[in-house]
Amino acid sequence: MTESIRVYEMGPRDGLQSLAVPVSTPDKIALIDRLSGCGLRHIEAASFVHPRWVPQMADASAVMQGITRQAGVTYAALVPNLRGLEGALAAQVSEIAVFASASQGFSQANINCSIEHSLERFAPVVHAALAAGLRVRGYVSCITHCPYDGEVTPAQTATVSRCLLDLGCYEISLGDTLGRATPATLRPLLDAVLADIPASQLAGHFHDTFAHALDNVDQCLDYGLRGFDASVGGLGGCPYAPGARGNVATEALIERLHQRGWSTGVDVQRLAQVVTWTRHLLGADPHV
Numbered sequence: 647m648t649e650s651i652r653v654y655e656m657g658p659r660d661g662l663q664s665l666a667v668p669v670s671t672p673d674k675i676a677l678i679d680r681l682s683g684c685g686l687r688h689i690e691a692a693s694f695v696h697p698r699w700v701p702q703m704a705d706a707s708a709v710m711q712g713i714t715r716q717a718g719v720t721y722a723a724l725v726p727n728l729r730g731l732e733g734a735l736a737a738q739v740s741e742i743a744v745f746a747s748a749s750q751g752f753s754q755a756n757i758n759c760s761i762e763h764s765l766e767r768f769a770p771v772v773h774a775a776l777a778a779g780l781r782v783r784g785y786v787s788c789i790t791h792c793p794y795d796g797e798v799t800p801a802q803t804a805t806v807s808r809c810l811l812d813l814g815c816y817e818i819s820l821g822d823t824l825g826r827a828t829p830a831t832l833r834p835l836l837d838a839v840l841a842d843i844p845a846s847q848l849a850g851h852f853h854d855t856f857a858h859a860l861d862n863v864d865q866c867l868d869y870g871l872r873g874f875d876a877s878v879g880g881l882g883g884c885p886y887a888p889g890a891r892g893n894v895a896t897e898a899l900i901e902r903l904h905q906r907g908w909s910t911g912v913d914v915q916r917l918a919q920v921v922t923w924t925r926h927l928l929g930a931d932p933h934v
């Protein structure tokens with residue numbers, strides 16, 4: 647039997663959050679419904695952040711209300727604080743994700759506070775989400791490089807990952823926010839993180855700015871990681887990480903995994919149709 651990989655679809659959130667072109671609520675809903683029709687079992691559908699900080703996500707509640715929920719699909723949303731959690735709970739998300747940074751500069755730029763303050767702020771969020779019966783995923787951004795502070799040490803990333811797990815996150819997604827990580831820079835990082843956290847509680851989130859993402863996935867597979875984030879069509883980036891491109895394209899990740907004999911449950915032909923549909927919707931190169 648082939649071993650299966652957990653694929654986390656980021657397109658509707660990470661993919662759309664920094665696009666300069668407006669995407670209508672019905673189009674976001676159609677995108678999510680098409681993605682769930684491909685066999686993707688985990689879709690990050692929205693984020694309940696401040697609409698002034700990320701205007702593209704301002705319609706998160708309407709998006710969650712409009713989608714057709716498929717059995718067995720997790721519809722997750724990013725939540726920065728208790729105010730965001732209120733919105734996410736009212737919109738009946740199936741899971742939330744909190745997001746910290748391994749570097750102080752990105753933490754300040756992205757969520758307007760230090761790493762320490764962000765962890766204090768996430769504690770009651772995770773507590774309340776778990777009490778409401780939701781699972782909580784944790785992101786650590788800037789695992790090897792920060793757009794403001796430069797290089798990030800493996801120890802910095804390992805420390806923040808441990809803190810998020812201790813708060814109650816079931817898994818840490820290791821975010822190469824800028825897309826600068828390579829297998830060579832990842833190895834010491836994975837050595838440090840895996841000294842403390844089992845591979846089963848880790849996932850990789852690789853932006854593909856310099857086309858290293860698939861090599862980084864291969865490296866993570868060698869280290870035992872079995873979960874990866876990806877964005878349909880390679881869409882996206884972060885408004886507070888200048889120059890970063892989107893996550894590794896879902897279709898490229900699936901192709902690579904299938905070629906190597908892993909199973910994902912994703913229907914490649916249907917996914918290709920969604921890629922075409924998305925390109926048509928957004929134009930050939932919608933990146934900011």
Ligand code: HMG
Binds near residue numbers: 696821886
């Ligand atoms: P702040 O301005 O410090 O917030 O922003 P505040 O707590 O001081 O509150 C100021 C006002 O905002 C108040 O309103 C709050 O009610 C309101 P007022 O009293 O002035 O009328 N407010 C909110 N309104 C709506 N929804 C909320 C909310 N919270 C407060 N949730 C904050 C702090 C965290 C809110 C802000 O910095 C923010 O929203 N940042 C989000 C940035 C973001 O979404 N970045 C992209 C996602 S992260 C990413 O892409 C990386 C990842 O993909 C992994 C990787 O690649 O590395 C995950």
Ligand code: MG
Binds near residue numbers: 821823851853883884
């Ligand atoms: Mg990201």
